[in-house]
Amino acid sequence: MKHVLDRPIWSALATRHQAFAQGDNLAKRYRPSIVSFAATAADDPESLQALGRLIPPYESAILVQADAIALPARFSVISTAALVQMIAEPPLQIVSDERVQRMTRDDAAEMLALASITKPGPFTLEALNLGDFWGVRIGGRLVAMAGERMKQPGYTELSGVCSHPEFRGGGLGRLLSLFVASQIMARGEIPYLHAYASNAAAIGLYESIRFRLRSTMNMAVVQRDG
Structure with a gap:
């Protein structure tokens, strides 16, 4: 039996994030102004044809799923990566730090600037539509953040974890990861996340705060050729 997180993009767009679909x-995708994620319900020819109709010519999309990724006709692969999908196990450490502040739309430009430097994954000015974000400022400057992205029944993805290079090593990534995960768990949901399988440092950090591997995942950035 398939798990709801085996096709996390599809499961989110078909349920809690259907307003953004x-x-x-x-086949479904997020509105491109939010994030360039797309997915099919299955890998059958009809679903792949629907994805081909959904993505305009010469536009790219990001696919993530546990199964090997199948492509519609006239699509090419720009890049691929192996991911790990991890879920949190209770009890999580409860953290409290007065530096952690909820981000608002007034912070969006600073958040985008931080994401552009640190590259935590796809991030746009409309990312705040998907869930809450929190950040830490030092000297009035946003230097770290983390938040929520995809949501499925009973699950919320921890995403966008990043710290400015000048402030790495100070525990801000760990602090914000724990803070966001505990906020999700307090709502009765299970936090989960994705990391590059090659990023041993990030995986080690998440394991240290009680995230465990649920599944390996496949990611592909693809483009419709015409």
Whole structure:
């Protein structure tokens, strides 16, 4: 039996994030201004054809799923990566730090600037539509943040964890990861996240705060050729 997180993009767009979805019951994507994620309900020819109709010519999309990624006709692969998907196990350490502040739309430009430097993954000015974000300022400057992205029934993804290079090593990534995960768990949901399988440092950090491997995942950035 398939797990709801085996196709996390599809599961989010078909349920808790359906307000941000474009597509039909075979293929969906987030509105491109939010994030360039897309998914099919299955890998059958009809679903792949629907994805081909959904993505305009010469536009790219990001696919993430546990199964090997199948592509529609006239699509090419720009890049691929192996990911790990990890879920949190209770009890999580409860953290409290007065430096942690909820981000608002007034902070969006600073958040985008930080994400542009640190590259935690796809991030846009509309990312705040998907869930809450928190950050830490030092000297009035946003130097670290983390927040929520995809949401499925009973699950919320921890995402966007990043610290400015000048402030790495100070425990801010750990602090914000724990803070966001505990906020999610306090709502009765299970926090989960994705990391590059090659990023041993990040995986070690998440393991230290009681995240465990749920599944390996496949990611591909693809483009419709015409």
